[in-house]
Amino acid sequence: MTKKLNVVPFVSVDNMMKLVLHLGVTRMMTEIADYIEADFKRWPLFDKTPRVASHSDVGVIELMPTSDGEMYGFKYVNGHPKNMKEGLQTVTAFGLLADVNTGYPILLTEMTILTALRTAAMSALAAKHLAPKGVKTMAMIGNGAQAEFQALAFQAICGIDTVRLYDIDPAATEKCVRNLAATGLRTVICRSPEEAVEGAGIITTCTADKQNATILTDNLVGAGVHINAVGGDCPGKTELHRDILLRSSIFVEYPPQTRIEGEIQQLEADHPVTELWQVMTGAVQGRTDARQITLFDSVGFAIEDFSALRYVHDRLKGTRFFDELDMIADPDDPRDLFGMLLRAKAAGQGPLATAC
Amino acid sequence: MTKKLNVVPFVSVDNMMKLVLHLGVTRMMTEIADYIEADFKRWPLFDKTPRVASHSDVGVIELMPTSDGEMYGFKYVNGHPKNMKEGLQTVTAFGLLADVNTGYPILLTEMTILTALRTAAMSALAAKHLAPKGVKTMAMIGNGAQAEFQALAFQAICGIDTVRLYDIDPAATEKCVRNLAATGLRTVICRSPEEAVEGAGIITTCTADKQNATILTDNLVGAGVHINAVGGDCPGKTELHRDILLRSSIFVEYPPQTRIEGEIQQLEADHPVTELWQVMTGAVQGRTDARQITLFDSVGFAIEDFSALRYVHDRLKGTRFFDELDMIADPDDPRDLFGMLLRAKAAGQGPLATAC
Numbered sequence: 198m199t200k201k202l203n204v205v206p207f208v209s210v211d212n213m214m215k216l217v218l219h220l221g222v223t224r225m226m227t228e229i230a231d232y233i234e235a236d237f238k239r240w241p242l243f244d245k246t247p248r249v250a251s252h253s254d255v256g257v258i259e260l261m262p263t264s265d266g267e268m269y270g271f272k273y274v275n276g277h278p279k280n281m282k283e284g285l286q287t288v289t290a291f292g293l294l295a296d297v298n299t300g301y302p303i304l305l306t307e308m309t310i311l312t313a314l315r316t317a318a319m320s321a322l323a324a325k326h327l328a329p330k331g332v333k334t335m336a337m338i339g340n341g342a343q344a345e346f347q348a349l350a351f352q353a354i355c356g357i358d359t360v361r362l363y364d365i366d367p368a369a370t371e372k373c374v375r376n377l378a379a380t381g382l383r384t385v386i387c388r389s390p391e392e393a394v395e396g397a398g399i400i401t402t403c404t405a406d407k408q409n410a411t412i413l414t415d416n417l418v419g420a421g422v423h424i425n426a427v428g429g430d431c432p433g434k435t436e437l438h439r440d441i442l443l444r445s446s447i448f449v450e451y452p453p454q455t456r457i458e459g460e461i462q463q464l465e466a467d468h469p470v471t472e473l474w475q476v477m478t479g480a481v482q483g484r485t486d487a488r489q490i491t492l493f494d495s496v497g498f499a500i501e502d503f504s505a506l507r508y509v510h511d512r513l514k515g516t517r518f519f520d521e522l523d524m525i526a527d528p529d530d531p532r533d534l535f536g537m538l539l540r541a542k543a544a545g546q547g548p549l550a551t552a553c
Numbered sequence: 554m555t556k557k558l559n560v561v562p563f564v565s566v567d568n569m570m571k572l573v574l575h576l577g578v579t580r581m582m583t584e585i586a587d588y589i590e591a592d593f594k595r596w597p598l599f600d601k602t603p604r605v606a607s608h609s610d611v612g613v614i615e616l617m618p619t620s621d622g623e624m625y626g627f628k629y630v631n632g633h634p635k636n637m638k639e640g641l642q643t644v645t646a647f648g649l650l651a652d653v654n655t656g657y658p659i660l661l662t663e664m665t666i667l668t669a670l671r672t673a674a675m676s677a678l679a680a681k682h683l684a685p686k687g688v689k690t691m692a693m694i695g696n697g698a699q700a701e702f703q704a705l706a707f708q709a710i711c712g713i714d715t716v717r718l719y720d721i722d723p724a725a726t727e728k729c730v731r732n733l734a735a736t737g738l739r740t741v742i743c744r745s746p747e748e749a750v751e752g753a754g755i756i757t758t759c760t761a762d763k764q765n766a767t768i769l770t771d772n773l774v775g776a777g778v779h780i781n782a783v784g785g786d787c788p789g790k791t792e793l794h795r796d797i798l799l800r801s802s803i804f805v806e807y808p809p810q811t812r813i814e815g816e817i818q819q820l821e822a823d824h825p826v827t828e829l830w831q832v833m834t835g836a837v838q839g840r841t842d843a844r845q846i847t848l849f850d851s852v853g854f855a856i857e858d859f860s861a862l863r864y865v866h867d868r869l870k871g872t873r874f875f876d877e878l879d880m881i882a883d884p885d886d887p888r889d890l891f892g893m894l895l896r897a898k899a900a901g902q903g904p905l906a907t908a909c
Contacts, residue, residue, distance in 0.1 A: 202640075202641065203566055207878070209878065209879035209880065210559055210879050210880065210881065210882045210883070211879050213882075214893070214894060214897045215897075215901075217894055218894065218897060218898050218901065222891075222894065244607050246605065249602065249605050249616065249618060251600050251618060251619075251620045251625055251653075253620075253622065253653045253654075255653075255654060256653075256654075256655075256656050257656075258618075258620070258625045258651060258653070258656050260605065260616050260618055260627060262605060262607060262614075262616055263607075264607045264609075264614070266609060269607055269614045271616060271629075273627075273649065273651075273658070275651070275655075275656020275657070276656070277654075277655055277656045280655055280656070280887065281887045281888065283655075284558075284887065285558065285655055285657065285887060286881070286882060286883070286884075286887050286890075287887065289656065289657060289881050289882065291658070291880055293629065295614060295629075295631070297607075297609045297611075297612075297614070298609075298611060298612075298633075299612075299631075299633055299636055299639070299641055300612050300613075300614050300631020300632070300633045300636070300645065301631070301641065301645060302629075302647070307879075307880055307881070307882060309881065309882035309890070310882055310890065310894070313890055313891075341888045342884075342887065342888050342889065342890040342891070343890075344891075345891035346890075346891060369888055372886070372888065372889055372892065375892075376889070376891050376892050376895060522563070522565065522878075523565035523566050523567050523663075524565065524566065524647055524663055525566065525642070525645050525663070525665065526566045526569075526642060526645065526663060526665035526666055527566070527642070528642075528698075530728070531636065531637045531640065531641060531642050531643065531698065532637065532697045532698050532725055532728065533698065533728055533732070534642075534665070534666065534669055534698040534699075534702075535578075535669075535698070535700075535701035535702060535732050536728065536731075536732050537570070538570060538573055538574065538578065538666070539732060541570045541571075541574060542574050545571075545574065
């Protein structure tokens with residue numbers, strides 16, 4: 198994009214919205230799912246570590262780094278359930294991609310919107326491999342900021358044509374119905390989780406601010422269903438009754454992280470789970486029979502953000518949807534950082550060593 | 554600085570240079586040393602973790618997070634010794650400060666220049682507590698990008714008036730002499746490490762691209778000297794002969810990190826070391842007699858970057874030395890991220906869900 202050594206391309210929120218509108222939400226999620234699948238298929242290549250979390254009484258701030266040996270990426274993301282009441286986002290994020298060969302950043306971007314896209318892309322990608330074939334109806338329990346993205350990703354990637362919506366706050370459901378009006382999806386407003394799951398082959402749970410809640414009780418989950426559990430994603434935060442887990446074949450991103458953060462934090466540490474990347478490579482079979490309950494215990498892993506960053510980096514080429522950020526000090530002589538300051542002083546004015 | 558929710562103040566390289574020239578290098582390092590000392594005195598408050606490193610054949614990319622419970626900071630920093638030959642910086646860095654209460658970033662800044670300032674400030678601060686009183690002469694072995702900052706910090710904070718310079722590359726020493734010409738420091742060009750340490754009460758080693766080198770041999774270190782070992786700062790990279798370590802009282806920032814990265818990686822894992830913060834609080838005595846060799850085994854710890862970020866955040870107030878970065882998605886309704894996209898579409902144009 199540029200060869201100026203000091204400059205890092207930066208995608209602001211405004212430019213990310215322009216990029217999304219330019220490409221289309223659906224196309225972006227479909228293509229991000231392709232990038233994630235390509236990266237999951239080369240899973241053993243990646244430098245993997247559970248996210249680095251800093252917890253406080255009111256929330257968490259996390260760094261999620263990974264590398265494939267050629268590029269390095271990380272995401273900064275917070276989780277503050279109480280923020281919503283204060284008019285702030287529960288989750289905000291930004292991310293960075295760097296060249297492993299030089300250590301120089303090559304992309305800085307907002308990731309609040311991008312995380313919404315990659316989370317839904319990941320959910321639909323997992324369902325493509327796990328859900329029963331021919332499913333047209335999805336129940337969506339929790340109709341917050343992630344809901345529309347989930348609905349559109351499942352429409353594009355899994356062929357869903359109907360979403361059955363439930364939220365404890367009817368206003369959230371109404372917002373969701375309104376936002377999905379022009380998408381070709383049929384939306385059904387439901388007054389209870391029981392009503393939402395009627396006839397649904399896929400159940401998505403995506404609630405935000407409950408601690409060890411039971412969004413889904415055991416009796417609501419029938420044979421053959423695929424569960425996409427998105428909301429339970431940190432220690433002490435789960436959505437499903439433990440009995441559901443015991444009846445399900447459980448698929449996860451990165452076990453060391455999911456055992457801490459996912460629904461399976463309710464189970465023994467050695468409870469068998471399958472790593473999704475192995476389903477994608479074909480090493481392990483996903484769904485084995487029509488009555489099996491499959492569960493994607495989604496927590497979000499650094500490689501998905503890496504894929505999304507890689508995607509944005511590729512798609513930015515030839516567009517105007519970025520600014521150039523003067524972020525890397527670039528002295529003429531790399532050993533002469535101090536001289537760079539002296540020359541700046543000579544060019545302009547101001548004290549240097551003589552200042553005090 | 555601003556109350557716009559989507560905006561993060563950003564200090565570019567250009568603005569950092571302007572801030573440095575505005576305040577003065579010497580004043581900034583002196584004040585950053587004060588911030589570091591204040592933070593080291595409340596050490597137990599901090600959330601501490603060794604840096605999160607991603608190694609490749611040619612270098613390392615690291616994230617260094619910490620928090621005091623009110624603010625959260627992290628630094629991104631790379632280390633690529635081979636970069637210099639390609640006209641790139643060996644070390645580049647940027648950093649971020651966030652509000653723990655909301656998880657929202659409050660400052661993004663270049664940190665290549667700032668790291669040079671805080672590293673020198675930390676070295677001089679340690680020497681203030683450990684070096685023999687009244688020392689006027691410092692030997693500086695390694696005259697690269699960090700050298701002038703070290704010299705000025707020791708001048709301001711420890712009262713050094715003479716620096717004896719040695720580098721395997723005479724051009725580096727000449728650059729250093731030239732850059733220090735107007736600072737009031739006397740510079741002496743030396744042709745060997747032996748010559749450099751003559752009459753020096755403080756020895757600073759600050760070389761860049763050696764693997765387990767012996768920059769300082771045992772016979773060069775006389776009784777009563779303070780050693781400021783800056784260059785040995787990652788696994789497999791040391792500067793001092795092991796025998797020097799065995800004769801020294803060793804002071805470190807954060808033992809779990811220094812044992813991996815510092816000079817003491819050459820010693821047994823239980824070799825006694827003193828944590829600098831305890832010297833600063835007065836819990837432990839630093840130098841106990843005039844013939845003692847004190848060694849600051851510097852590797853750079855996240856709290857020093859946190860202090861530097863906190864300093865820049867405070868000093869920016871009322872200045873023009875920052876830009877406003879549109880980095881945080883800020884929908885009118887936090888649950889309606891998708892609606893924000895829809896409204897942007899309505900305001901402008903472009904496909905959304907209908908794109909494919």
